[in-house]
Amino acid sequence: MKIHEYQGKQLFRNYGIPVPDGEIASNAEEASAVAQKLGGTVVVKAQIHAGGRGKGHLTTNEDIRGVKVVNDAESAKSHAAALLGQPLRTHQTATEGQKVKKVLIEKASNIASELYVGMVLDRETSQVTFMVSTEGGMDIEEVAATQPEKIIRQGIDPATGISGFHARKLAYGLGMEGTTAKQAAKIFIQLYKLFVEKDASLVEINPLIITDAGDVMALDAKLNFDTNALYKHPDIVELRDADEEDDKERIANDAGLNYVSLDGNIGCLVNGAGLAMATMDIIKHVGAAPANFLDVGGGATAEQVTKAFKIILSDPNVKAILVNIFGGIAKCDVIADGVVVAAKEVGLDIPLVVRLEGTNVEAGKKILYGSGLELIPADDMLDAANKVVASLGGAA
């Protein structure tokens, strides 16, 4: 689960990690009031669940960028007014952008250097791992590709946790000395504590800055949390902004379905994560692309299948549907019921290929073929994949 920068910075404050003074604003008047209170030069920052805002701009006006340093409250007000309610496009958003509902107004910092700090769980070593670099402010993927030696990694053994040694190594690796290195070391220790205590899955500060005065501060804050651990963290759940999430993923999540939106045009309804992966693979294999990953689960009810089918049909990119069911605990007749109810409620005007196998397969087929729905039966997975591609007039 993602949160906004301003929420991440509040968590940083709670953990004693320095961030610039600032407040959130939902309209131009509030933005102006905050800027006045802060005084002097301020930064206006669009709050969306995507990075690259500094280089990104409104889809409606290419001159309006997502992050802007302004000299007074009047300019803060007008930039906030320009951003609010408009879609901001960055390299991390869809082309239609994401609507700006809030702006963060912060006291501007005097930047001497911009550094990069990232933390992830490294699955290979099973350790929370720091990745830091002197190449802050830049796209870190590009640094990783062109100057990998500029990224310093440090894994932390969960049994012992972080020590001063780790933190100093990172600070010195960033070329810091004296009180600057001390401040950074304290930040690394607090970041580790935050990451573990709140079950984060990613923390990224790009840039972590050193000011003209030699102080260290987080100028940006990107935090993701492990959804499987959210039940332990009601304070984090409260930070959820459902508007920023993929509608289909949210509805699926609420219905207990495992759904991930993808870029292709073939909607998939499958039971079991393994079969769902295999289905996506075989669609790719025959030269097409899946529109989603969808696992209705082992014990799917007809209601869940109906919801799943409706979610797939609500995606305008979906041009054909492949239902691939291997009935085990989930019975073919139950799935068939769900499909028929959904297709009749929503109206099905795209090709539907169905491959059923396993528990109650005959009853399932009876329901489907007797439903009056126009569907294309398939014998096995490859046959199903070929038929769904053929229904679209051949491979893309």
Ligand code: GDP
């Ligand atoms: P992102 O583009 O979404 O990652 O947004 P950031 O919060 O990282 O801001 C983008 C860039 O704006 C930073 O890399 C800085 O170069 C610049 N910036 C942000 N805040 C300040 C500030 O207080 N002073 C100055 N001079 N530049 C800033």
Ligand code: MN
């Ligand atoms: Mn940034």
